[in-house]
Amino acid sequence: MTHQIAALLAVEEEPNPLLPHMSELIVGAIAFALLLFFLQRMVFPVFEKTFAERRDAIEGGMERAKEAEEEAKQTLAQYREQLAEARHEAARLREDAREQGAQIIAEMREQAQAESRRITDQAHQQIEADRVRALTQLRGEVGTLATDLAGRIVGESLEDEARQRRVVDRFLDELESRADSDATPVPDGSAATRT
DSSP: OHHHHOOOHHHHHHTTTTOOOHHHHHHHHHHHHHHHHHIIIHHHHHHHHHHHHHHHHHHHHHHHHHHHHHHHHHHHHHHHHHHHHHHHHHHHHHHHHHHHHHHHHHHHHHHHHHHHHHHHHHHHHHHHHHHHHHHHHHHHHHHHHHHHHHHHHSSSSSOOOHHOOOOOOOHHHHHHHHHHOOOOOOOTSEEEEEO
């Protein structure tokens, strides 16, 4: 048994490769504690600060993106509203232009009709004046011819102007009354004159 105890003691004296020495454990624990203290005091706050800045940047970027999106939506709504107003205004302007065009056309038509009436009236007046002038001239010529012819037939001179006028007027009045009485209506509604 001594042999066995000696073997056990010898085994106990040999270091176990799986178990570290006690002094190594103490030094490792102190180094770990110092490293942990150093990391908590110096490195972790920097990491926390960097993470917070990144989180703020990301969240702030998201907030800014949301704000920009809302602003873009509002701008788009304003643009669409302005576009609708512009279309409405353009339609109103087209309608106004159409109405003004119709009014101008109506005014021009009225002016043309008034000008046409004026020209027609002026032409009628000119025709009437020419007719009166022609009748007066014709009366004078017919009167002269009639008095010459009557003087030749009667054999006396009708040089007395008052008498000459009376004879001519009476002669022309008879011709006009004969022309009026000779005009007879025919079945188609037109007037026929006999000579």
